[in-house]
Amino acid sequence: xxxxxxxxxxxxxxxxxxxxxxxxxxxxxxxxxxxxxxxxxxxxxxxxxxxxxxxxxxxxxxxxxxxxxxxxxxxxxxxxxxxxxxxxxxxxxxxxxxxxxxxxxxxxxxxxxxxxxxxxxxxxxxxxxxxxxxxxxxxxxxxxxxxxxx
Amino acid sequence: xxxxxxxxxxxxxxxxxxxxxxxxxxxxxxxxxxxxxxxxxxxxxxxxxxxxxxxxxxxxxxxxxxxxxxxxxxxxxxxxxxxxxxxxxxxxxxxxxxxxxxxxxxxxxxxxxxxxxxxxxxxxxxxxxxxxxxxxxxxxxxxxxxxxxxxxxxxxxxxxxxxxxxxxxxxxxxxxxxxxxxxxxxxxxxxxxxxxxxxxxxxxxxxxxxxxxxxxxxxxxxxxxxxxxxxxxxxxxxxxxxxxxxxxxxxxxxxxxxxxxxxxxx
Ligand SMILES: Cc1cc2nc3c(=O)[nH]c(=O)nc-3n(C[C@H](O)[C@H](O)[C@H](O)COP(=O)(O)OP(=O)(O)OC[C@H]3O[C@@H](n4cnc5c(N)ncnc54)[C@H](O)[C@@H]3O)c2cc1C
Numbered sequence: 001x002x003x004x005x006x007x008x009x010x011x012x013x014x015x016x017x018x019x020x021x022x023x024x025x026x027x028x029x030x031x032x033x034x035x036x037x038x039x040x041x042x043x044x045x046x047x048x049x050x051x052x053x054x055x056x057x058x059x060x061x062x063x064x065x066x067x068x069x070x071x072x073x074x075x076x077x078x079x080x081x082x083x084x085x086x087x088x089x090x091x092x093x094x095x096x097x098x099x100x101x102x103x104x105x106x107x108x109x110x111x112x113x114x115x116x117x118x119x120x121x122x123x124x125x126x127x128x129x130x131x132x133x134x135x136x137x138x139x140x141x142x143x144x145x146x147x148x149x150x
Numbered sequence: 151x152x153x154x155x156x157x158x159x160x161x162x163x164x165x166x167x168x169x170x171x172x173x174x175x176x177x178x179x180x181x182x183x184x185x186x187x188x189x190x191x192x193x194x195x196x197x198x199x200x201x202x203x204x205x206x207x208x209x210x211x212x213x214x215x216x217x218x219x220x221x222x223x224x225x226x227x228x229x230x231x232x233x234x235x236x237x238x239x240x241x242x243x244x245x246x247x248x249x250x251x252x253x254x255x256x257x258x259x260x261x262x263x264x265x266x267x268x269x270x271x272x273x274x275x276x277x278x279x280x281x282x283x284x285x286x287x288x289x290x291x292x293x294x295x296x297x298x299x300x301x302x303x304x305x306x307x308x309x310x311x312x313x314x315x316x317x318x319x320x321x322x323x324x325x326x327x328x329x330x331x332x333x334x335x336x337x338x339x340x341x342x343x344x345x346x347x348x349x350x351x352x353x354x355x356x357x358x359x360x361x362x363x364x365x366x367x368x369x370x371x372x373x374x375x376x377x378x379x380x381x382x383x384x385x386x387x388x389x390x391x392x393x394x395x396x397x398x399x400x401x402x403x404x405x406x407x408x409x410x411x412x413x414x415x416x
Contacts, residue, residue, distance in 0.1 A: 001156070018156035018194065021185075041182060042325055047248050053221070056248035059182050063156050064198070105247065112225075126324045127246015 003066040007031070008075035014062060022048065022057035022065060026072065033073045033100045037129075044128035047101035048072050054101075054108045056127075073100035076107045082148060086141035094132030102128055106142050110149070118143065151184045153191045160199035162282045162302055168195050169300055177302055179217065179257030182249055202256075202304060205229065214306045216256030220268075221247060223255060232308065233315035233335055236271040240317050240333075243267060245325055256303045262293065262350060265327040269293070270345035271317050273353070274335035276309035293350070313337045316407040320399055322390065329391045330399050334407030342379065342404060347396060348388045354379035357404070367412055376404040 002015050007026070014025050023046045026034045037043035039058045046058040049071035073080050080103035087093040102125070109116060109124045116124065121139050130138065159165050169175050174192035178184060181194075202215035207228040214223060223229055224241045244250060244267055258268045259279065269289075277289040282302040289306075292298065314336045320329040328346035335341045339362050345351030357379035364371045385396040 019151060019153035019191075040186065041245065041249050044246055044248055050251070053251045054247045055251045056246075059185050059249065060252055061153075061178075061181050063158075064181065064196070066158075108247070123242065124247060127248055 001063070003063060005065050005067070006069045008071060009069075016062045018061075018063055020062045022055075022060045022062045022070070025062040026057060026070070031072050031074070035097055035100065037097075042127075042129070044105070045098050045101050047104050047128070049075075049104055049108055052108060052111055054105050071104065071107075073103050076103060079103060079107050079110075079145075083141060083145045086144045087138070090137040090141045090144075092133050092137035092141045098128060098130045102130075102138065102142075106145065109142075110146060114146070114149075116146070151181075151187050151189045151191060153194045155193040156196065157193050158196045158199055160197070160201070162197065162200055162304065165195050165197050165200075166282050166302055168193060169302065177256075177260075179254035179260070180219065180252040181257075182253040183257055183261055183263075197302065203254075207310075209310075211310055212308045214255050214308070216254065216259075216303045216305055218255050219251050220244060220253050220255065220258070221250040224250065228310075229308075232310055233271075233275050233313045236315040236317035236333060236335075237268070237275070237308075240267045240271045240319065240331070243319050243321060243324075255306055259289070259292075259306060260303055264348060264350045265346045266351065267319050267328055267331050267345070270331050270343045270351045271315070271333040272306070272308070273343040273351055274315065274333040274341040275313060276311055276337075278307045278309075280304045280307065311337055314411040316410040318403050318407065320403070327390065330385075330396050330403075332400075332403045332407055334404070334411050336411040340408070340411065342407065344379070344383060344400060344404075347383065347385050348390065349384075349386060352383070354383050354400075354404075356382045361408070367408070369409075372405055372408045372412070375408060376401045379404050 035045040037045035041056050041059040047054050048057045051069050083103045172192045176191050178194040178196050202217040204215045205226045206213045212228050220241045224238045230238050278286050280286050282304055284301050316334040319331040331345045333343050343351045343353050357375045361375040380397050380401040385393040387393045
């Protein structure tokens with residue numbers, strides 16, 4: 001079956017099966033920044049934005065995204081680059097596997113709550129696992145990134 | 151989960167007919183839980199076009215469409231202020247945003263999950279369910295029916311009644327199921343539900359009857375209530391905790407919950 005979606009502001013037609021998950025569809029179409037981690041909704045590395053909200057693409061049936069706007073990290077490259085610089089400065093970055101999902105989650109947080117407290121940042125990040133760094137340096141990077149926008 | 155066909159409709163009667171058409175036809179909510187199952191689905195019926203993803207506040211109640219996502223509930227102002235926001239609080243501890251933006255209230259109620267952090271707070275509030283065919287039924291009654299006929303949950307209605315509330319999830323890590331969870335509310339009467347025991351949420355009836363029959367609720371009455379609850383409740387063991395540990399938690403958290411809802415009362 002065919003569905004129409006917009007990915008990073010470009011209209012696309014995906015030919016999918018009814019039980020195909022968005023992670024598979026996106027990776028098949030070359031969006032390799034969307035990572036496969038646990039594949040059971042737990043690690044967050046497959047996060048994309050669906051109409052600006054973070055979703056675990058491993059758990060979302062592609063068919064449910066018909067008519068929606070999907071954003072991968074390429075669609076928010078300026079924000080992602082800025083976060084990446086702060087993460088480098090803070091030592092919050094090692095293998096980089098979780099960076100795209102972290103940047104997308106931060107972007108969504110900014111839309112929903114432009115002036116979050118550190119606790120709100122931490123709560124919003126639950127479900128974005130990182131196996132390299134402690135989480136503190138990530139929170140500091142995000143805080144600095146959000147402060148740049150003020 | 152394997153899905154052979156997918157049918158999207160805004161017409162609930164069509165969806166209902168299709169649901170009854172084949173044993174393996176199902177209504178799909180967010181599909182988050184279904185993904186983890188081994189179900190073979192003949193036709194997955196998606197009622198997203200029926201616009202059941204809204205929360206409407208009326209004078210007397212808050213109505214949540216069955217397709218409303220958990221995160222929509224978590225940030226809804228009316229629900230944040232009703233019953234001390236216990237439903238929002240409970241939801242905020244379920245997995246991460248990536249799942250709470252997918253999972254729906256409909257799937258959360260219909261699954262009757264034993265580990266549910268959502269049913270426990272809903273049960274201490276005045277909550278009813280509206281089904282396409284059956285019509286309205288209280289959540290409590292629904293929970294007591296072992297085999298509810300196939301139907302479509304259309305909305306969840308929470309009566310606004312200035313109730314005080316308390317919720318607590320005992321959790322080992324942020325992404326884990328509850329070791330056990332508690333909800334307590336007070337309006338004219340006190341309600342207490344304990345979920346993830348590890349089985350489905352129930353009320354410690356003797357304890358609730360005891361406390362509701364007291365003229366004055368002081369620390370001693372609260373302690374006795376908690377102790378009755380810990381002794382009467384069937385608690386099990388699983389990989390998260392043993393029944394003895396759960397029993398200790400029941401006593402501690404029921405006490406805390408009661409103190410919280412009774413504060414500024416005596
Ligand atoms: C990895 C993971 C961890 C979780 N951890 C927790 C946790 O710690 N605590 C907690 O409380 N919950 C937890 N949940 C459950 C979650 O909160 C939801 O309750 C669950 O995902 C069901 O919602 P859904 O929209 O995904 O339902 P679906 O998976 O779409 O459906 C679930 C069931 O409900 C039926 N259904 C759905 N909508 C309707 C309807 N409108 N009418 C009739 N039948 C319907 C379906 O046919 C199916 O049988 C977790 C879920 C996942 C995936």
